[in-house]
Amino acid sequence: MIDLYRGFARSLLFRMDPEQAHRLTVSALSSGLLRAPTARRDPALRVSLFGLDFPNPLGMAAGFDKDAEVPDALLALGFGFTEIGTITPKPQPGNPRPRMFRLPADHGVINRLGFNSGGHEGARRRLAARAGRPGIVGINVGANKDSEDRIGDYVLGIERFADVASYFTVNVSSPNTPGLRDLQAKDALGALLVRVLAARDAAAERHGRRVPVLLKVAPDLTDEGIDDVVETVSATALDGLIVSNTTITRPGLREPAARETGGLSGRPLFPLSTQVLAKFRLRLGTRLPLVGVGGIDSPETAFAKIAAGASLLQLYTGLVYEGPELVGAILNGLSAELRRRGLASLDQAVGCEAAEWAARGA
Secondary structure, eight states, X not given: OHHHIIIIIHHHHHTXXXXXXXXXXXXXXXXXXXXXXXXXXXXXXXXXXXXXXXXXXXXXXXXXXXXXSSHHHHHHTTOSEEEEEXXXXXXXXXXXXXXEEEEGGGTEEEEOOOOOBOOHHHHHHXXXXXXXXXXXXXXXXXXXXXXXXXXXXXXXXXXXXTTTOSEXXXXXXXTTSXXXXXXXXXXXXXXHHHHHHHHHHHHHHHHSOOOOEEEEEOTTOOHHHHHHHHHHHHTSOOOEEEEOOOBSOOTTOOSGGGGSOSEEEEGGGHHHHHHHHHHHHHHHTTSSOEEEESSOOSHHHHHHHHHHTOSEEEESHHHHHHOTHHHHHHHHHHHHXXXXXXXXXXXXXXXXXXXXXXXXXO
16 A cells, blocks of 8 residues: 555655645545555553553654644544644744745655644634544644744643643744744743643643643754753653654755755654654653654654654654555554564663664764
8 A cells, every 4th residue: 555655646746736735635634535544453552641541652743734624534544643733823824935845865855834823713613623532632832923922822822722632742843933942942941831831730720631741842952952951841840752843954865955944854854853862861761751753754763763762653754755554554563563572562662772872973
């Protein structure tokens, strides 16, 4: 089936502008036309973290379903969870087009979308309509480009969605909103997390449910930047880290489109994001669970993220090149790898190669 996607569907979609192809894919999911054979459910792949029970560790990353149009269709592909957004309080168009660029020879994508979002209102309406359905749906919250109080925008996201979110992701690591990554700096990050977590706790009193909050960081952090993030989050009640967002570096790319500005995702991001993931695992130990993102496009790269320190995984760009059957292929591959290693659960593999990954490129 993956060969069929590579040979026909991908060829058709790649003739389109990337955003047009994305809209067609979302429409196909919404109408039920896009489906894929799912992996057999394996109890060894279940993951229990921050009060949530994930049927498997593989999630759809934020960026695909920006406005909560198809969360249930994505879960039906076999994902253990999905994350919508990034959602900003007010609708905003994002950056001028063109703003997405495929790099076929590199199996990568560059985007400078800039938090294009339909805003809180529409997404909240759609999520409220699916209340009571099974499945873990996280909400990635962000700030409007023209906001005078960016931290306030994140707080507003927590307040608006606390009754419909399985978990929250605070996205301060997109490279496509000017100044946003400044919120990763020690003092700014501390101030952000104080307000966001206070809003989460206040919402928990209103709704009777404490929603986990995760922080998504960039792969371009220096070692000192990693240390600052670790020190800051360790002093809070944050529930986890997502490592990582896209990179502004251009490691060994061959495509002419690599000269475009924006964040790079896909296969070229894998080594950097996995090394940074491992560094966070070694510094944090078992204090915070990590979600590994960046360049996952096979069972082998998925297991490498787990070995580097991830308890959960997310992908997006891999689907662009491998198709929806990739989900089942990864899950079946993870099950086979656990059996090969004689492990009873995924937890036993988390971080088993973190030291080796952290030392790469040193």
